[in-house]
Amino acid sequence: MIPLAIVGLYLVAVVYVGVFAFRRSDRRAGAEDFFLAGRSLGPFVFVLSLFGTNMTAFSILGSSGHAFSNGIVTYGLMASSSALIIPLSLFFIGTRIWSLGHRHGFMTPVQMFRDRWECGHIGTVIFVVQAVLLVPYIIVGVMGGGTTLAALSGGLVPYWAGGALVALVVMSYVFFGGMRGTAWVNTLQTLMFLAFGLLAVAVVGAGMGGFGHVFTEMLDTPGQAALLTRERISPWYFFSYTFIPLSSIAFPHIGIFCLTAKKLTHFKRTVILYPICMLAIWLPCVFLGVAANRATDVPAIKAKLDARATLATAGPTLDATERDRLRRTASGDDVMLRLVEHYAPVWLIGLLGASVMAAVMASDSQILALSTMFTEDVFTFYGGTARFGPNVQVQMGRLFVVLLTVVAYAIALRVPQSIFDLASQFAFAGYSALSPLLVAALFWRRSTKWGALAVVIWVAIGIAAVAAVQINVPAPAGPPTVLWTLGEVAVLSRAAAGLLVFNLLPVVPLTIGSVLLMGLVSVLTPPPGERTLARYF
């Protein structure tokens, strides 16, 4: 009950933060105050909140689970690549978004695209594709809340009630606090992550008898030594993963967040500290995930290792149902929870639970971003604010927050999580492939709205095609199944982790295709007028 009480305290605290932010808000300032915290965030809140906005439940549970199954490669795949690409994109793109937002009053990326490329309905198409890619992410957040509270309470809080509670808490502080409340909650979340990582390593390490001994044993154990290398992952797969962090700056909630800094100089500390925050959170999680392979005294982890061994020895001979059951058992998504449960005192389990809840509630930024996009890119653009006034715009934004949360909760109760887990994976590939839109708008004078439209259509069709293949072709038990070859070259393959194109993740051809289409279509179509270009270059 103590862990559940700590989680409860955390939930009360974040609602209070939302209400406090509401009291601090300047209600006369209207939409900018609610959606962008009045463009007034200080350096401390900006760096921690931006980092927290990028962290999801995957950062703690998923990273350790992935490392449990795949070894140390998890850190290079997801952490060190993000530590390079995300600060660089903030440095080169985020600063320009901030500057243009301050100069021209933009509140969303679509507003900038409309202005930059002199377009209207094409901006609406970009809004629709961005929204479709973002919604699964929000639903996964609500689902995560339900499953986490159910797990932490040992089933005392049912899934539907946990999901409802989390949805209600997120909705409350976003509704009242807007961007200010969301940023403060994300700051608290990042501080909790940082504290948890260090504590967990110290406590679990002591419980397991020291990590030196654990890793030396792994080196001496056939089948486990490979987890300390990357020999199970192709270098091409590793390379293609470096395209995924391009999605960060293209996600609307990150682009919009760049507009909240009071000063451009706040980006300086952010880009320098971002890699250090990545290290402080991801290294302990990956490290513990790998070490969990020696935690055979934890019954749940022993069951996972047994299931993995059965899959390795008899996988291809098993029927699909049994294979799926073993895969679910072997999945490492809860290893961190199991390690902490077994080795740590109850208060640390509570801190973990609260950290996981904080991560799960990262959907707050996406809900607020969609609300901002709806009110600015649709309601205001099609004349709503001019007709009804700025106060109605803010109320419309709040109403949208409620509607979106209710719809996300209703869907979370009815549809299996695996579908949305998959959809949110595609969101990363989709947003990475949309990133050339930002680069072209900010750095290439000759880019046009038709080039932008071609990119958006390409990404929408590409993601739908990849999803269709991945859903209809079952994951192989062993090496990838080749679906299409050209001569000796495997063009399309279905691996356990998903579809591969020329042995690369689909994000690579999708992003390269976007770049080519933007270039080709732009040079064939008329550029924006000189007056518009003069505002940008």
Place this chain on the structure above:
Amino acid sequence: MTALVLLLFFALHQDLWLWRTSSPLVFGVLPPGLAYHAAYTLAVSLIMAVLVRRAWPSHLEGEESGDGTPGGRA
């Protein structure tokens, strides 16, 4: 020059030379591949500090006033 350094850093992320190396453990606990990427992350922070110092887009800092009206047309 900046672009070259950044390209070099991107290339250094693909540490093929440590792909199959599992020992010796760095500081007695960290597998070499993990230690390399942890050090790489710290080095990225240093590179970002140099980038901020030498290539900061200060021309964007003075552009805080404007017409404040989002453009675009239907």
